[in-house]
Amino acid sequence: MSEFQPESPRAAVDAVVDAVRGVVNEGINRRVVVRDSKNDVLLEVPVALGVVAVLAAPVATTIGAGIALASKCGIKLETRNRPATTPATTTDTDQA
Numbered sequence: 001m002s003e004f005q006p007e008s009p010r011a012a013v014d015a016v017v018d019a020v021r022g023v024v025n026e027g028i029n030r031r032v033v034v035r036d037s038k039n040d041v042l043l044e045v046p047v048a049l050g051v052v053a054v055l056a057a058p059v060a061t062t063i064g065a066g067i068a069l070a071s072k073c074g075i076k077l078e079t080r081n082r083p084a085t086t087p088a089t090t091t092d093t094d095q096a
Helices: 009-029 047-056 058-070
Strands: 030-035 041-046 074-079
Touching: 009 030, 009 041, 009 047, 030 047, 041 047, 047 058, 058 074
Parallel strands: none
Antiparallel strands: 030 041, 030 074
């Protein structure tokens, strides 16, 4: 029989941290966009902020979504891919 070798605790923690980072990054890059009938943007918020709003004020969020739909506004999820920020480059200099 083969023996079960569990992952090291560090590897498990790293996997969880990577998963959380991915979810947070998706929440930041995806946005809830409310547009009116003329396709003008009325409201644009990151999904992460929208989730916080739903948890903090569910009644107000429900009323707002109902009003948006009743006034023939469209609610869409859009992905915004921001260009990756690159850190400033550093050069190693040898000091004599």
